[in-house]
Amino acid sequence: MLDKIHRLPSALVITGLCRTSLYNHLKEGEFPEPVRLGARAVGWKESELAEWVNTRSKRTNTKN
Numbered sequence: 001m002l003d004k005i006h007r008l009p010s011a012l013v014i015t016g017l018c019r020t021s022l023y024n025h026l027k028e029g030e031f032p033e034p035v036r037l038g039a040r041a042v043g044w045k046e047s048e049l050a051e052w053v054n055t056r057s058k059r060t061n062t063k064n
Contacts, residue, residue: 005043
């Protein structure tokens with residue numbers, strides 16, 4: 001099955017993060033690595049974004 005690639009604007013909508021937070025999580029190794037699409041373009045796999053959102057919501061729910 002093909003995995004849709006999301007560029008930054010849609011990745012921000014899916015995750016609910018702002019640009020700075022997304023790149024901070026990426027720098028800390030807490031966010032999926034982007035896929036290089038060109039010399040100056042990256043994107044993220046939809047399945048990896050969905051998995052990241054699911055694991056974040058599970059961690060948040062277990063803290064309460």
